[in-house]
Amino acid sequence: xxxxxxxxxxxRNALIRxxxxxxxxxxxxxxxxxxxARRLGVSPNAAYRHFxxxxxxxxxxxxxxxxxxxxxxxxxxxxxxGAADPRHRLRAVGLGYIAFALDEPGWxxxxxxxxxxxxxxxxxxxxxxxxxxxxxALDALxxxxxxxxxxxxxxxxxxxxxVHGFASLALTGPLRGAPRAAVWExxxxxxxxxxxxxxxxxxxxxxxxxVHAG
Amino acid sequence: xxxxxxxxxxxRNALIRxxxxxxxxxxxxxxxxxxxARRLGVSPNAAYRHFxxxxxxxxxxxxxxxxxxxxxxxxxxxxxxGAADPRHRLRAVGLGYIAFALDEPGWxxxxxxxxxxxxxxxxxxxxxxxxxxxxxALDALxxxxxxxxxxxxxxxxxxxxxVHGFASLALTGPLRGAPRAAVWExxxxxxxxxxxxxxxxxxxxxxxxxVHAG
DNA sequence: ATGCTAAGTTGACAGCGTACACATCGGTCG
DNA sequence: CGACCGATGTGTACGCTGTCAACTTAGCAT
Numbered sequence: 001x002x003x004x005x006x007x008x009x010x011x012r013n014a015l016i017r018x019x020x021x022x023x024x025x026x027x028x029x030x031x032x033x034x035x036x037a038r039r040l041g042v043s044p045n046a047a048y049r050h051f052x053x054x055x056x057x058x059x060x061x062x063x064x065x066x067x068x069x070x071x072x073x074x075x076x077x078x079x080x081x082g083a084a085d086p087r088h089r090l091r092a093v094g095l096g097y098i099a100f101a102l103d104e105p106g107w108x109x110x111x112x113x114x115x116x117x118x119x120x121x122x123x124x125x126x127x128x129x130x131x132x133x134x135x136x137a138l139d140a141l142x143x144x145x146x147x148x149x150x151x152x153x154x155x156x157x158x159x160x161x162x163v164h165g166f167a168s169l170a171l172t173g174p175l176r177g178a179p180r181a182a183v184w185e186x187x188x189x190x191x192x193x194x195x196x197x198x199x200x201x202x203x204x205x206x207x208x209x210x211v212h213a214g
Numbered sequence: 215x216x217x218x219x220x221x222x223x224x225x226r227n228a229l230i231r232x233x234x235x236x237x238x239x240x241x242x243x244x245x246x247x248x249x250x251a252r253r254l255g256v257s258p259n260a261a262y263r264h265f266x267x268x269x270x271x272x273x274x275x276x277x278x279x280x281x282x283x284x285x286x287x288x289x290x291x292x293x294x295x296g297a298a299d300p301r302h303r304l305r306a307v308g309l310g311y312i313a314f315a316l317d318e319p320g321w322x323x324x325x326x327x328x329x330x331x332x333x334x335x336x337x338x339x340x341x342x343x344x345x346x347x348x349x350x351a352l353d354a355l356x357x358x359x360x361x362x363x364x365x366x367x368x369x370x371x372x373x374x375x376x377v378h379g380f381a382s383l384a385l386t387g388p389l390r391g392a393p394r395a396a397v398w399e400x401x402x403x404x405x406x407x408x409x410x411x412x413x414x415x416x417x418x419x420x421x422x423x424x425v426h427a428g
Numbered sequence: 429a430t431g432c433t434a435a436g437t438t439g440a441c442a443g444c445g446t447a448c449a450c451a452t453c454g455g456t457c458g
Numbered sequence: 459c460g461a462c463c464g465a466t467g468t469g470t471a472c473g474c475t476g477t478c479a480a481c482t483t484a485g486c487a488t
Binding site: 033044 | 475
Binding site for chain 1: 326327328341368371372374376379386387388399400403404406407411414
């Protein structure tokens with residue numbers, strides 16, 4: 001494991017790879033600069049030549065995860081019968097998001113799990129790849145005339161909220177530890193419910209009184 | 215601040231109160247045993263007489279937050295016109311959940327924000343109080359005949375997923391920093407969408423092909 | 429060959445969780 | 459009343475962490 005060259009050569013990528021390895025099972029808290037440096041046979045401070053601080057490394061790891069997640073979601077999408085029907089496509093995107101979270105809870109937590117109010121760079125690098133899939137699926141739905149064009153704007157939020165919320169709750173909430181089949185059933189129900197709501201004739205069932213924010 | 219008695223007298227509660235204070239602005243990461251002990255003029259290890267470890271203290275803090283959250287949600291519920299219509303009631307519960315998250319991001323993160331796979335005691339102390347409100351609202355909806363009884367089971371998940379996901383995303387996702395009014399609009403849309411989906415005639419729009427978990 | 433600069437190193441400091449042994453109080457029993 | 463004892467708080471110590479500062483090395487360009 002001890003290298004012979006003074007310079008590592010590809011430390012930046014090696015750090016990210018080690019970060020992926022460590023966070024896969026332990027989530028974001030498992031990432032420690034000193035630890036990954038040790039694994040690579042490198043002094044702790046070497047990492048600081050490539051990342052400003054621990055959060056920067058974590059962000060880089062998260063970026064890789066985003067890409068991988070988008071890949072897997074896409075595979076999931078084309079796997080579950082061709083994306084002929086845009087509704088199926090949207091459904092597949094949502095379930096793909098959840099499937100990734102269930103398969104890789106540690107990585108999911110790194111990619112989307114941080115809920116702190118830190119001012120972590122408003123929009124660095126644009127939208128996360130997994131979200132692009134959602135946007136495309138919704139666009140397809142609108143193009144097909146299944147989603148009214150005036151309802152298209154902001155439709156990302158109910159969808160993303162539902163799948164993200166479900167993923168979070170399945171990993172931490174009462175559903176944690178439940179048999180995968182049961183979890184998956186609830187996941188399907190959740191996804192189908194938002195899609196139904198999105199495509200339902202406007203406000204068919206629910207009414208919207210003026211409730212204001214606290 | 216320095217006490218004169220050797221024994222503090224109410225250290226356990228004092229620790230929790232200090233924990234609430236600290237996490238309110240800083241979230242779960244801001245809670246440090248040494249720090250809260252210092253604030254109370256007590257040695258760090260004194261805390262270990264009342265809590266097994268940092269996570270145990272955090273859990274106690276979370277429990278208080280759950281209670282407070284449920285209270286505020288209930289106030290929000292009765293505030294936005296009486297719960298005459300069960301649909302309004304469900305809506306209020308959802309929006310109350312989100313409102314709390316927006317008002318108290320730090321506390322919300324403590325109460326619901328942890329996404330790690332740690333085996334944190336499957337079901338200690340039963341259901342979280344905020345969730346009880348949701349269950350009751352759904353029951354009322356079913357009792358009123360607005361929600362088909364066969365659709366009642368598991369209806370918590372789409373609802374909770376949507377509001378929890380929205381709250382998380384509003385605090386960390388692209389919506390973070392957006393003007394409150396805009397965020398609130400999306401919140402309403404999200405809540406209304408799930409309610410519509412829940413109350414829509416079964417699978418009116420979306421079809422459910424057999425997509426299996428990865 | 430001679431520098432310049434990027435990349436790694438050693439050393440240090442402060443802060444953390446927490447294990448272990450000790451001190452001190454309040455209440456209870458002989 | 460005094461001795462005891464369990465509950466509570468203290469002191470010390472270890473290993474871990476992030477990160478700053480100053481130094482060393484390697485490789486590239488002049």
